[in-house]
Amino acid sequence: MTEQEARRQRRARFEGLAHVVTEPLHRYLLRRTAPDMVEDVLSETMLVLWRRIDHVPGLRNGSLPDRDEVLPWCYGVARGCLANARRADGRRLRLVERLMSVQQAPVSQAPVPVVTDHSELHAALAALGELDREVIRLWAWEELAPRQIAEATGLTANAVSVRLHRAKKKIAERLQSARKNAEHAGHKMSEGRSGQ
Numbered sequence: 001m002t003e004q005e006a007r008r009q010r011r012a013r014f015e016g017l018a019h020v021v022t023e024p025l026h027r028y029l030l031r032r033t034a035p036d037m038v039e040d041v042l043s044e045t046m047l048v049l050w051r052r053i054d055h056v057p058g059l060r061n062g063s064l065p066d067r068d069e070v071l072p073w074c075y076g077v078a079r080g081c082l083a084n085a086r087r088a089d090g091r092r093l094r095l096v097e098r099l100m101s102v103q104q105a106p107v108s109q110a111p112v113p114v115v116t117d118h119s120e121l122h123a124a125l126a127a128l129g130e131l132d133r134e135v136i137r138l139w140a141w142e143e144l145a146p147r148q149i150a151e152a153t154g155l156t157a158n159a160v161s162v163r164l165h166r167a168k169k170k171i172a173e174r175l176q177s178a179r180k181n182a183e184h185a186g187h188k189m190s191e192g193r194s195g196q
Contacts, residue, residue: 009061014053016064018046021074024142028078031141033085041085045078072148075138079152124174132167139164
């Protein structure tokens with residue numbers, strides 16, 4: 001095989017992969033970061049996929065890849081790219097804060113997030129550890145099976161199953177507690193009757 005043919009095959013494999021994973025990766029990133037970061041992180045993810053095209057599990061020459069085989073690995077790549085972007089963003093913010101403190105200008109605070117209709121669910125998710133939140137999000141939002149979540153996170157399938165079970169139980173308990181508290185809030189106890 002000539003070098004030109006090898007490049008052509010590599011490009012065809014990448015185009016097939018991109019056709020299958022770009023939209024799910026975009027949705028994955030939209031759920032995890034600010035909208036203005038999504039395109040940059042997606043571009044970085046696709047660049048990493050191009051560079052590591054020979055390492056993508058389930059990717060074969062000549063046919064579109066099976067989404068279920070390639071997507072968990074690609075989620076893992078996107079997760080790493082997002083972590084890198086957040087670290088870089090944090091470094092930029094710290095630099096800006098240092099520069100502003102040198103100039104003795106007041107540092108503006110980050111905007112407060114808007115509370116949505118699902119505030120109890122978001123609070124329950126926030127109470128989980130970062131890895132447990134990611135396992136829940138991959139299961140609920142990306143509809144991955146435990147073995148696929150394991151591939152995306154680097155955990156074993158058994159560890160994912162245990163984490164998923166415990167995290168769902170914690171969320172259910174917090175939501176039930178929030179509902180009970182909401183029922184009792186504003187509930188006026190009857191003062192009873194006097195027997196006289």
